[in-house]
Amino acid sequence: MTDRSALQPMPGASGGTLGVAPDAQARFRPLQVIGRNFLVWRKLMFSSLVGNLVDPLIFLVGLGYGLGAFLPALDGVPYLNFLAAGMLCYSTMNSASFEALWSAYSRLAVQRTWEGILHAPMTVRDVVLGEWLWAGACKALLSGVAILLVMYGLGVVDGLRPLTVLPVVVLIGLCFSGIALVVTTLARSYDSFTYYFTLVITPMMFLSGVFFPRNSLPEAIRLVARVLPLSHGVDLVRGITLGRPLEHPLLNIAVLLGYGLLGVALAIRIARRRLTK
Amino acid sequence: MTDPVPTAAVLAVRELRKSYGGVPAVRGVGFAVPAGECFGLLGPNGAGKTTTLRCCLGLTAPDSGTVELAGLPVPQAAREARYRVGVVPQFDNLDPDFTVTENLVIFARYFGIPAAQARANVPKLLEFAGLGDKATAKIDALSGGMKRRLTIARSLVNDPQVIFMDEPTTGLDPQARHLVWDRLKSLLNAGKTLILTTHFMDEAERLCQRVGIMDRGELIALDSPRNLIEREIEPQVVEIYGDGVRDWAAAFGRTASSRIEVAGETAFCYAHDATALLATLDGWPRLRALKRAANLEDVFIKLTGRDIRD
Numbered sequence A: 001m002t003d004r005s006a007l008q009p010m011p012g013a014s015g016g017t018l019g020v021a022p023d024a025q026a027r028f029r030p031l032q033v034i035g036r037n038f039l040v041w042r043k044l045m046f047s048s049l050v051g052n053l054v055d056p057l058i059f060l061v062g063l064g065y066g067l068g069a070f071l072p073a074l075d076g077v078p079y080l081n082f083l084a085a086g087m088l089c090y091s092t093m094n095s096a097s098f099e100a101l102w103s104a105y106s107r108l109a110v111q112r113t114w115e116g117i118l119h120a121p122m123t124v125r126d127v128v129l130g131e132w133l134w135a136g137a138c139k140a141l142l143s144g145v146a147i148l149l150v151m152y153g154l155g156v157v158d159g160l161r162p163l164t165v166l167p168v169v170v171l172i173g174l175c176f177s178g179i180a181l182v183v184t185t186l187a188r189s190y191d192s193f194t195y196y197f198t199l200v201i202t203p204m205m206f207l208s209g210v211f212f213p214r215n216s217l218p219e220a221i222r223l224v225a226r227v228l229p230l231s232h233g234v235d236l237v238r239g240i241t242l243g244r245p246l247e248h249p250l251l252n253i254a255v256l257l258g259y260g261l262l263g264v265a266l267a268i269r270i271a272r273r274r275l276t277k
Numbered sequence B: 001m002t003d004p005v006p007t008a009a010v011l012a013v014r015e016l017r018k019s020y021g022g023v024p025a026v027r028g029v030g031f032a033v034p035a036g037e038c039f040g041l042l043g044p045n046g047a048g049k050t051t052t053l054r055c056c057l058g059l060t061a062p063d064s065g066t067v068e069l070a071g072l073p074v075p076q077a078a079r080e081a082r083y084r085v086g087v088v089p090q091f092d093n094l095d096p097d098f099t100v101t102e103n104l105v106i107f108a109r110y111f112g113i114p115a116a117q118a119r120a121n122v123p124k125l126l127e128f129a130g131l132g133d134k135a136t137a138k139i140d141a142l143s144g145g146m147k148r149r150l151t152i153a154r155s156l157v158n159d160p161q162v163i164f165m166d167e168p169t170t171g172l173d174p175q176a177r178h179l180v181w182d183r184l185k186s187l188l189n190a191g192k193t194l195i196l197t198t199h200f201m202d203e204a205e206r207l208c209q210r211v212g213i214m215d216r217g218e219l220i221a222l223d224s225p226r227n228l229i230e231r232e233i234e235p236q237v238v239e240i241y242g243d244g245v246r247d248w249a250a251a252f253g254r255t256a257s258s259r260i261e262v263a264g265e266t267a268f269c270y271a272h273d274a275t276a277l278l279a280t281l282d283g284w285p286r287l288r289a290l291k292r293a294a295n296l297e298d299v300f301i302k303l304t305g306r307d308i309r310d
């Protein structure tokens, strides 16, 4: 071993001087988890941002113009404008879900990052809340802002009012990252996420009015669609971007927030059982 | 087993019990560790060492019993107690998304240590761990020994009073083990309290002032290695091997030694004075004998048996 010569006496012999006194810890601890994830994201920022921009652009140009050419005005607006609001919600849902499923699971079960964090003065609650906010607010906003930029670029929206969708984007993100974290904390392998996408996310996408108005669905299915959180996100976002009055804004917000809070509360309990049994 | 709790105990554990699905993993363990001591928990695989440590750290809630760590009740105030504690888990969980330096800085953030202060401490920690030239290396590029030393360095980011180490040297080659021992000694010299588990008896004898031997969830012995050897076992051991060892054992084993165990092709003979025993070997030219002083491994084997546990 050549590095023996480099060894020095132990730094700091006092004990407990660096760790700030416990009662001085008025900090929002989930922030440290968000910060950790942000630093990893920053390393791959470029490819991530390109994906955020190019994906919706292809979708909107391809479907919006391509399919739109065959379609009459929907809801009184060109199909591209109709679709853009749906795509904003769909991409936000996807990006929050991906982060809270695959990425969070790899930190929980593969890299055991969560376990490492728990060796510090952090709790399971801090970790799960941090992941929830990272996927539901940060990652969702990144993709939401990217699509909004594309929408401005394509002339689908203008002025300042469309910027008010950004809080809605966060609501949609928190809703779906909360639900996804329940699946993640229960999962024993990545396979569960494929099922979740096939059985929950994909049907949600078709029933919530992303690609076509929900009133073209049969009555029974329309009732089902009303309890799906994405429907409530679509109603809010489409109302805002098309400049129309919102019909049930408080209900929409309550449903999105309700799913998200219930999800994250449940995920904390499941993670606690999983990590500290 | 329990021992009296000294007033300056950094860790005091009483009557700790924990079952998994009705199967007991820890059955009424109690011990206390005074400040500045190196305390070792020994035991075969599955004895309950890791479960005991996890209960001490508040990472697992025991079914019953109490733990006091750095003066705080655990698990109630476990999070607060961990400000003063370092943890080296049985299996490394370094963050593979980051470099060596980033691992230390980011772990310090979980303690609320400002990034600038954490970054200023990195060179000292890396030098201590013998990783001075690895500051920007990725975790995947480190050897097992380097990862272990980085995990030890990570456990020191908060300058803890007490450090828990679960099998710090398992899986390391002899050079790497000696380096880790050297580092642990310098931590002890710096006044830290160390609580470690191991199944290397030489490691325990070398580092620990006191050891607790666990078996099947129970603490079956607790003392300094020297006292355990004196109390539990005869001072001299003769290992006899070679053709005909079983015949020799049948003829002389019981009379010449106070205790004998035949394992495979070797007879382990324990005696207060081995002179008479060695004399019986004269007529057995094909046997070879190795006489040595009894050590902690002999105590461990006597108390926990020779059976393999997996």
Ligand SMILES: Nc1ncnc2c1ncn2[C@@H]1O[C@H](COP(=O)(O)OP(=O)(O)O)[C@@H](O)[C@H]1O
Residues within 6 Å of the ligand: A277, B020, B024, B025, B043, B044, B045, B046, B047, B048, B049, B050, B051, B052
């Ligand atoms: N999370 C767990 N779930 C179920 N059984 C466990 C769990 N952790 C430990 N055990 C069981 O408890 C016993 C003690 O394990 P452990 O504390 O890891 O022993 P050691 O660290 O001494 O090898 C073993 O029988 C082990 O299988």
Ligand SMILES: [Mg+2]
Residues within 6 Å of the ligand: B049, B050, B051, B090, B166
């Ligand atoms: Mg263990």
